[in-house]
Amino acid sequence: MTMPMLYPRPDVAEGLKAAMRHVASSVTVITAGRGAARRGITATAFTSVTMEPPTVLVCINRGGAAHEAITRAGHFCVNVLCEDATDVAASFAGMTGKTGADQFEGFEWVETASGAPAYAYAQAAISCSVAACHVAGSHSIFIGQVEEVAIDPDRTPLLHFNRGFHRLGARR
Template sequence: MYRDVTAERFRHALSQFASGVTVITTGTVGTSTAAGCTVSAFSSLSLDPPLVLACIARGKYMHKQLAEAEHFAVNVLSDHQRDVAMTFARASEDRFAGVPVRAGHDGVPLLQGAVAHLECTRYAVHDGGDHDIVVGRVEQVEVTRGEPLVYAGGHFLDLGLESRQGADVPYEWLLSAPW
């Protein structure tokens, strides 16, 4: 069935796509330059060079911070960091209050407890309608144990991945898959 594309229908359709939850951070730990926001519009872009992208709404505080930052980090949240996702999704004077962080390369805030950190240098910024697409070249990668936080349909999902058995697909297989 075809229907006109309204903002409401478009948003509802896109909410059916499950995505990981990230917090993008920039600035320097412990200073007024530290900034961060929850972002689900995040994706890998290229293996060579290693590039990722995040889409940031224009007019938001984080938009200016990220579009002008030389360095930023992508913190892939773990399934036990729902409160962190909500903290960085809301407007606040200090989103970092009570959130354990450490300084990454160049002082960029890294959220402790995340399942992965990607430290990036800004590579490009592109027009994306009411958002800008910020592309980062990944300079440092850190992966820890844990399950990712996943969001779809307006809810965080419990995938129960810790209880699965025999369902692991080696990452090397994914790289060599024919698609």
Template sequence: MNSVVRNLTFDRDAPPAAFRNAMRSLAGGVSVITVGRGKDITGMTVTSVSSLSVEPPTLIVSVNRQSSSWPLLQRYGAFGVNILSADQVDVAERFSGKDGLKGAERFTGAQWLTRATGVPLLSGALAAIDCEVEETIERHSHAIVIGRVREVITGSPHTALTYWDGQYVAIDQDEDNLKLAEVSLPTPRALREI
């Protein structure tokens, strides 16, 4: 496969506020990224987690290099991805930094465990994924972090937590499937009479 690289130049970038508003239209699953070991821990709420490969199992996350998590991520070379359920909004809020909590203070009010890398993983998350940093790619204000998955812990199925248009939204598979069935295309008459 041939790839074509073109160097395009434009006079200006899109305004940051317009870009931010456009990205609010993209619903994203809410996760808490945890870093560090022992009492030297912190974390952040993100919607930027995505799978990269199944074999080997790897994922990517975008991390702001000005965040308190960045130095610990670099120091320890590991991180946890904790995929939150809708009843874990309080965890998402604590790790978003809105209430001023920092470092280990963000971990209060929830149960945490550790596995191979030693990073805290949230007990009761939809999934908790223990990752070792494989590579980082620094661009502008952020870094794309590629993580090799070392262990996966899955919780019982719950309603998922997403972030869309500036607010948290719950996605319940059973409930939302029923709603979709109500508004889907009508069943052909012949099938309804059977």
């Protein structure tokens, strides 16, 4: 038995979107900049690259304010959100009507050594300096050299699945 191809070319982009909606992933807010120039975006396109040296990557739309902030600042912070931070995720996903630095209002932020804002109640905050940037279609792949990490192992992650935010479930 084979899987039916519901989205053959030329509809493959729609098929990929549909497939990616069914990949559960951690919710992150990628932040950069300082003061009125700080910007952020809710994203799931984040992963570690290597431990020697410690690096991660994020994929950011080149047309967005977060991309410009990362490019100008030369740093970014990956804020891995906990289940109690759906309001933070919504703010940076553009679901509240706030834009720019206003998206940070109402939440507690700590400035990392690199200068990037870290959400004070994140499950993890990974502060990076930009080591490389590669263009891939509409996005840039920013490779970040990890400069500092903060974690709270007692927090449970917020997940994204099928266009919604979800809790992991009962912890054992």
